[in-house]
Amino acid sequence: MNRTAAFTLASLLLSSSAVWAKLPPLSDEAKAKAAEAAAKTAHAGKVDNYKLCKSMDGVAARYAAEAKKQGKAVKPTAGLAPCADPGAFVYPPPATVAAAAPAAAAPAKTLAAAPAAAPAKK
Secondary structure (H helix, E strand, O other): OOHHHHHHHHHHHHHHHHHOOOOOOOOHHHHHHHHHHHHHHHHHHHHHHHHHHHHHHHHHHHHHHHHHHOOOOOOOOOOOOOOOOOOOOOOOOHHHHHHHHHHHHHHHHHHHHHHHHOOOOO
16 A cells, blocks of 8 residues: 555545534523524524515405406405414523423412402491
């Protein structure tokens, strides 16, 4: 075996060992950022679908108007849902949602117990 072939073989063996290396687990912060990025991507898809729906409605309306001008009969589309605007992107972090749930449940318990503890007035 010549030197070039030996060097190539050695470099391939060394570089392939990096492929088998195990990455450390993601931190909670990295997981939260990934979840937020996924939510943003999903919302962007909803916004894109809304824009597409509005554009198709506009094209259909222009077609119907042109057909009406030419005296053609155009049947209205039946059973189509109107375009639903997804609104602005709002992402509550999972830690905030988990912390808010017990806090919201606690006042309900104290309000429910308050009338029973109050003395009855005549």
